[in-house]
Amino acid sequence: MDLSGTKLPMKTKLYLFAAALAFTGMAKAGPIELDSKDSKEVAPAPNITESEPWHFDIAVPGWLPGVYGTMGLHGVSSDVNVDFDQILKHIKGAVSLSAEARKGRWGFYADILYLGANDGLYSDGLLSKVNIDLSQYMVDSEVSYRILDGPRGSLDLRAGGRYMDIYTGVQLIGSNSVINQASADLANAVANDLKGVLERFLKGRLDGTNPPLPIPPLTGNEKREILIRIIRARQDPITAQQNIAKILHTQLNRSFSLTERWADPYLGLGGHYNLTKVFYLTGKGDVGGFDVGSQITAQGYAAVGCHVTRDIYAEAGYRILYYDYDSDGFLFKAATRGAQVTVGITF
Numbered sequence: 561m562d563l564s565g566t567k568l569p570m571k572t573k574l575y576l577f578a579a580a581l582a583f584t585g586m587a588k589a590g591p592i593e594l595d596s597k598d599s600k601e602v603a604p605a606p607n608i609t610e611s612e613p614w615h616f617d618i619a620v621p622g623w624l625p626g627v628y629g630t631m632g633l634h635g636v637s638s639d640v641n642v643d644f645d646q647i648l649k650h651i652k653g654a655v656s657l658s659a660e661a662r663k664g665r666w667g668f669y670a671d672i673l674y675l676g677a678n679d680g681l682y683s684d685g686l687l688s689k690v691n692i693d694l695s696q697y698m699v700d701s702e703v704s705y706r707i708l709d710g711p712r713g714s715l716d717l718r719a720g721g722r723y724m725d726i727y728t729g730v731q732l733i734g735s736n737s738v739i740n741q742a743s744a745d746l747a748n749a750v751a752n753d754l755k756g757v758l759e760r761f762l763k764g765r766l767d768g769t770n771p772p773l774p775i776p777p778l779t780g781n782e783k784r785e786i787l788i789r790i791i792r793a794r795q796d797p798i799t800a801q802q803n804i805a806k807i808l809h810t811q812l813n814r815s816f817s818l819t820e821r822w823a824d825p826y827l828g829l830g831g832h833y834n835l836t837k838v839f840y841l842t843g844k845g846d847v848g849g850f851d852v853g854s855q856i857t858a859q860g861y862a863a864v865g866c867h868v869t870r871d872i873y874a875e876a877g878y879r880i881l882y883y884d885y886d887s888d889g890f891l892f893k894a895a896t897r898g899a900q901v902t903v904g905i906t907f
Contacts, residue, residue: 612664619658619904623673623879624648627774629894633818636780637891638768644898650677650773658904667704667716673697679772685763686742686812688735694773697725704830713833718846722857723823724883726892728775734812743805746790747797754794758787776890778816786811820890822853840865842875854885861900875902 626643653676660669674697681690702720742761749757768777786807793803826848833841843862849855863877880897 615662615906617658617660617662617904617906619902621656621658621671621673621879622901622903623656623898624900625879625881625896625898627894627896630891631771631774631776631894632891633776633778633780634889636768636777638771638777638780640771640774640894642772642774646772647675647677647774650679652676652678665706665709667706669700669702669704669718669720671698671700673699677773681765681772683763683765684735684738685765686735686738686761686808687732687763687765688738689733690765691729691731691733692771692773692775693727693729693731694775695727697723699723702826711834713831713840716830718828718830718844719826720846721823721825722848722859723821724853724885725819725821727817727819728778729815729817730775730778731815732779732812734809736809739805739808739812743801743808746804747794747801754790755787758783758790774894776818776892778818782811782816818890820885820887820892822885822887824848824853824857825850826857826859828859838867840867843877849884854883856882856884858882863900863902871907872903872905874904875900877902 624644626647627640628642629640630637631640632638653674655672655674658669658671660667662668674695676695678694679692681692682688683690700720700722702718704716704718706714706716708715738761742757745757745761746754762783766779766783768780771777789807789811790804793807794800796803826846828844828846828848830844831842835841841863842865843860845858845860847856847858849857859879859881861877861879863875865873865875867873877900878898879900880895882895883892885892
């Protein structure tokens with residue numbers, strides 16, 4: 561039917577125009593999907609942030625310290641001035657190990673140190689030999705929180721505890737031949753000269769001054785005890801020499817030992833600063849005690865470090881540990897200080 565000459569109403573023209581637009585849109589859009597699920601807009605998956613990984617550090621700190629200060633026992637004190645090279649000559653065992661685990665801003669650290677040493681002192685006096693034994697354990701354990709963290713360095717707040725275990729022993733070995741001579745001289749000596757005669761034969765071995773190893777004067781009161789016993793034995797001139805010889809044999813063939821253990825809380829800071837990609841500075845310091853164990857204890861460490869490889873590092877620095885401990889007659893007021901070389905691995 562030819563409609564070219566037919567005049568369509570305006571309403572019909574609008575319907576035809578709308579149908580044409582709809583058809584054109586469908587042709588451009590392609591076929592219509594009938595699945596209602598596919599027609600829904602899919603929201604993008606949320607970003608999942610992985611948790612901070614754990615980082616571990618195991619190191620062997622090679623501390624080379626000397627001990628300087630005062631050690632005392634039951635009112636008798638001695639000045640201790642022992643360099644590391646002197647301790648090194650008599651070391652029988654040494655172990656040092658530290659470990660750290662870190663996750664995010666939190667860190668957990670532990671450090672253990674063991675040192676064992678002994679020495680034998682010979683004499684031509686009443687004591688033919690004095691054996692000295694020293695064993696020392698120190699354990700640090702702490703928690704840290706990173707308060708500053710940047711591309712060049714970091715700063716940690718540290719809180720922990722330090723445990724100290726010190727064993728010292730002294731063994732006296734008397735000289736029988738000298739004891740026989742000394743007992744005769746002590747039995748016949750003038751009363752005012754009695755102390756001088758005894759000291760001449762002892763040659764200062766019981767004084768506890770300037771010990772070759774950092775130990776307290778375990779025999780500091782022994783000389784006074786011997787002198788008191790000799791004075792009593794001299795009250796009977798007939799048996800004086802025989803009884804003095806027995807006293808010297810008994811008192812000069814003995815062993816003395818002392819074990820002291822204590823623990824201290826402490827607070828401190830630790831820092832790390834990168835000089836370059838290879839070299840860095842590191843250090844830490846803490847103060848503790850607070851009359852819990854020691855009256856005060858303080859530690860400081862500073863070093864220059866180098867990343868030998870991505871996972872292996874080495875440090876050269878200086879470490880000092882100070883104690884002011886006084887309990888039950890035992891005094892330890894000394895600084896343990898010296899160079900420290902550390903090699904470690906991170907993973």
